[in-house]
Amino acid sequence: MKIGIVGLGLIGGSLALELTRQGFYTVGVSRQEKTCCLALEKSIVCESGVDLQLLGKCNLIIICTPIKFILSTIENIIPYLPPETIITDVGSVKGAIALPARELWKNFVGSHPMAGNANQGIEFAESGLFNNAPCVITPVENTPSEAIKNVREIWQRVGCRIYQTTPELHDQAVAWISHLPVMISANLISSCMEEEEQVRSFAQNLASSGFRDTSRVGGGNPELGLMMAQYNRQQLLTSLKKYQQNLDLLIDKIENNNWEELAQILRETHRDRNKFL
């Protein structure tokens, strides 16, 4: 089986590396000649280049570009593909991708492998990156079952736990556990930065694990945070507004010294966090 990978960053590079090691024939395409050279040099792919035509011989193509380039990449590669070629992607939102991509290409199946770390670029590619990571696949009405089967198998091969659902349910779920945390965490950092200099610089001396953990995702890759908001705007707004309402109630409880109600909330959050982890 020949597998094409478009976009050789941390995700695309790590995926290519793992598949190459497993004996697949891998074709890596990047917009940058330099990245292609590095991918070949480090044996991350079997073949590499900037020309999308290289993908014509692949049975399965995985689009690993940033979200905003996924649809245009599909449009640009389809002139070179026989109709049985299967395409998938790795975008962290699915509603804005899966339905229009399905319009462009019958054998498209949306994927979202939830793997990664703070690094960016092929220099950090690591073969075990997907091991035990959840991967959501989001076929839509009429997606061919053969395409679904092949996409599931490839993610299983790199170690993912597969979940299958609708693009909408995927986007609702990731809004809660990934996109909302980024926004509330970023809002913590920006609010702290507005504090007057004397308090802020003293607070900076004292900040430790609690602040570090709560602010981590808000201090992450700004382009990724922006794309979450742009491409999962509606679901993110729904969860942000629920969060905002609850925050208003929480502040009311503290203002009104409703300590028993606050204690009840904190007992519940102490108990309920385990359900997510």
Added chain:
Amino acid sequence: MKIGIVGLGLIGGSLALELTRQGFYTVGVSRQEKTCCLALEKSIVCESGVDLQLLGKCNLIIICTPIKFILSTIENIIPYLPPETIITDVGSVKGAIALPARELWKNFVGSHPMAGNANQGIEFAESGLFNNAPCVITPVENTPSEAIKNVREIWQRVGCRIYQTTPELHDQAVAWISHLPVMISANLISSCMEEEEQVRSFAQNLASSGFRDTSRVGGGNPELGLMMAQYNRQQLLTSLKKYQQNLDLLIDKIENNNWEELAQILRETHRDRNKFL
């Protein structure tokens, strides 16, 4: 030098253990006979009992009870103390403690060693717990300089980095880097739990490091979270309201597709987080 420790939980136990190992004569007082026995058995203290009178011979006494018992503990021990005895505490708020405690006892100096972990109880006492932790001491007007010097020295001996400021500035700073994070993190958990069952259970499957880190402090000890709110109510409300205002603005930006302004915020939070860590 004889050191008394009142309250033998994780903090009191760890402090006693470290001081005992360093050769200080330590006297541990707990309300529970069982805890006293354990402290002796494990050589955490040199002497232990439930009777506050034991503290009469100590030069320095460290109150390691929950915040709500600090002032009453000081009231209960002073009948046994000669006037030169120095008293400090480990409470995570200082305004509600340092001024009234100073009224009760001239040689009182408020302390807040910022150490700890998710464990509770003397069973988890560990000697290195304070190593490299920040410790804020908050003397007030007329606090004797000899008392300040002794309290600084004891925290330095267990490995703390010492900061000295007013109770008010301490409370403002910890509201931002400790108490506000607990509330926004708890609010994330309780908001997620209100999502409908189908979405929530799917989200629970996918939650990983981002959710884990952002929700960690909100799922912590509920009694501690409640006490932060009760005893640092005013400073916490100030930071919560600033956070709330900024959250409202952030939501507006997403609703109005102000992507350039959101991108600017996320670039700043990416850059500014390092200043705190």
